[in-house]
Amino acid sequence: xxxxxxxxxxxxxxxxxxxxxxxxxxxxxxxxxxxxxxxxxxxxxxxxxxxxxxxxxxxxxxxxxxxxxxxxxxxxxxxxxxxxxxxxxxxxxxxxxxxxxxxxxxxxxxxxxxxxxxxxxxxxxxxxxxxxxxxxxxxxxxxxxxxxxxxxxxxxxxxxxxxxxxxxxxxxxxxxxxxxxxxxxxxxxxxxxxxxxxxxxxxxxxxxxxxxxxxxxxxxxxxxxxxxxxxxxxxxxxxxxxxxxxxxxxxxxxxxxxxxxxxxxxxxxxxxxxxxxx
Amino acid sequence: xxxxxxxxxxxxxxxxxxxxxxxxxxxxxxxxxxxxxxxxxxxxxxxxxxxxxxxxxxxxxxxxxxxxxxxxxxxxxxxxxxxxxxxxxxxxxxxxxxxxxxxxxxxxxxxxxxxxxxxxxxxxxxxxxxxxxxxxxxxxxxxxxxxxxxxxxxxxxxxxxxxxxxxxxxxxxxxxxxxxxxxxxxxxxxxxxxxxxxxxxxxxxxxxxxxx
Numbered sequence: 029x030x031x032x033x034x035x036x037x038x039x040x041x042x043x044x045x046x047x048x049x050x051x052x053x054x055x056x057x058x059x060x061x062x063x064x065x066x067x068x069x070x071x072x073x074x075x076x077x078x079x080x081x082x083x084x085x086x087x088x089x090x091x092x093x094x095x096x097x098x099x100x101x102x103x104x105x106x107x108x109x110x111x112x113x114x115x116x117x118x119x120x121x122x123x124x125x126x127x128x129x130x131x132x133x134x135x136x137x138x139x140x141x142x143x144x145x146x147x148x149x150x151x152x153x154x155x156x157x158x159x160x161x162x163x164x165x166x167x168x169x170x171x172x173x174x175x176x177x178x179x180x181x182x183x184x185x186x187x188x189x190x191x192x193x194x195x196x197x198x199x200x201x202x203x204x205x206x207x208x209x210x211x212x213x214x215x216x217x218x219x220x221x222x223x224x225x226x227x228x229x230x231x232x233x234x235x236x237x238x239x240x241x242x243x244x245x246x247x248x249x250x251x252x253x254x255x256x257x258x259x260x261x262x263x264x265x266x267x268x269x270x271x272x273x274x275x276x277x278x279x280x281x282x283x284x285x286x287x288x289x290x291x292x293x294x295x296x297x298x299x300x301x302x303x304x305x306x
Numbered sequence: 307x308x309x310x311x312x313x314x315x316x317x318x319x320x321x322x323x324x325x326x327x328x329x330x331x332x333x334x335x336x337x338x339x340x341x342x343x344x345x346x347x348x349x350x351x352x353x354x355x356x357x358x359x360x361x362x363x364x365x366x367x368x369x370x371x372x373x374x375x376x377x378x379x380x381x382x383x384x385x386x387x388x389x390x391x392x393x394x395x396x397x398x399x400x401x402x403x404x405x406x407x408x409x410x411x412x413x414x415x416x417x418x419x420x421x422x423x424x425x426x427x428x429x430x431x432x433x434x435x436x437x438x439x440x441x442x443x444x445x446x447x448x449x450x451x452x453x454x455x456x457x458x459x460x461x462x463x464x465x466x467x468x469x470x471x472x473x474x475x476x477x478x479x480x481x482x483x484x485x486x487x488x489x490x491x492x493x494x495x496x497x498x499x500x501x502x503x504x505x506x507x508x509x510x511x512x513x514x515x516x517x518x
Contacts, residue, residue, distance in 0.1 A: 061469070
């Protein structure tokens with residue numbers, strides 16, 4: 029009894045220590061966990077698989093380094109699938125601090141897959157005012173992105189010659205850490221009927237489920253788990269799959285703490301009731 | 307004649323109506339007006355960054371000047387901000403872009419900004435664990451229901467759940483797709499209707515709190 033009472037008053041630094049251990053140790057010892065693919069993730073993958081060769085896929089980087097562990101593995105897995113299927117990614121950025129992350133991921137996978145800049149993929153960088161852009165791209169992408177991220181004219185790239193608006197984009201994939209995706213659904217989806225797939229941080233993924241059920245998005249990749257599922261789908265298990273053990277154990281430890289906290293709570297409550305009865 | 311507050315209310319009404327009409331009739335002259343408005347929006351959005359910087363630096367300068375508590379952190383912020391801006395400008399002139407592979411700005415980004423942002427976000431795991439331990443109690447029926455659901459979803463959303471039972475991820479998916487979504491949809495509809503109502507009130511000049 030006393031043990032649980034003492035446990036309820038445990039120094040929070042011990043909790044921090046436990047969490048640190050269950051996050052770090054699996055990353056060192058790499059225990060294997062099977063990753064089962066969920067339907068919303070499978071739907072994104074299947075939709076892309078069915079796109080005709082040469083289709084343009086607009087990727088919007090709407091996250092920064094804080095969400096890197098959740099979004100970067102998905103970006104890389106997605107790019108592997110796109111390049112493998114000879115689809116053409118067009119990268120744009122809505123979060124300034126995400127620009128280097130998008131560029132890093134794009135250049136890494138393009139090099140790995142032998143893709144040529146300006147022919148197989150392009151990086152248009154960041155522009156302020158995302159709502160204006162989302163509506164503007166519906167008319168002419170050059171109104172907002174006259175040049176690429178290195179200030180080279182868009183018309184000098186072969187793959188951009190016939191790209192003008194959403195009609196020339198087969199799918200928009202938003203990698204989202206905040207609520208920018210709402211504007212994508214509202215403007216690109218609602219107004220221009222652009223097909224959209226989303227990858228959201230785990231914390232905000234539940235908010236987008238009703239867009240998935242209503243068919244406003246073709247699929248949904250939620251958090252690092254979704255990224256791990258995508259890595260399995262593209263047959264290249266990487267950082268997200270490696271992170272699954274840490275996530276599994278940390279969830280388990282948090283649950284254990286909640287259970288212990290509740291046992292202590294009920295014991296304490298019982299003791300107080302007894303004292304009150306006397 | 308329009309006077310005083312009538313002028314901004316009239317401008318709000320006019321712009322609001324043009325934007326609504328151009329949504330449904332994206333042809334001349336509304337399409338062009340919308341395009342100009344969107345360009346203005348982009349320019350104003352760019353300037354909001356300046357406003358943010360001005361507010362942030364101003365606040366920390368005042369803290370530093372008054373030697374308030376933790377003034378040293380304000381000094382670190384001002385020095386860090388100045389160094390980043392100076393390096394960014396120099397490297398943009400040198401390489402044409404601040405994010406060149408050999409740029410010191412890229413170095414600052416990779417070895418300062420990325421670790422700092424990642425650390426801030428990852429601290430959440432520790433705080434959530436501590437807060438859940440102290441505050442997540444089965445005090446009544448509602449709290450118990452929430453507690454059990456949270457435990458099921460936490461297990462079902464990680465591969466460990468699949469190891470425990472193959473039904474756990476399926477049940478989690480059902481929770482996400484049915485009860486969770488019903489609640490979210492209700493909240494979403496409420497927010498949207500509220501936003502619509504406020505927008506109409508602003509356009510019609512009924513809601514004027516933005517003027518004060």
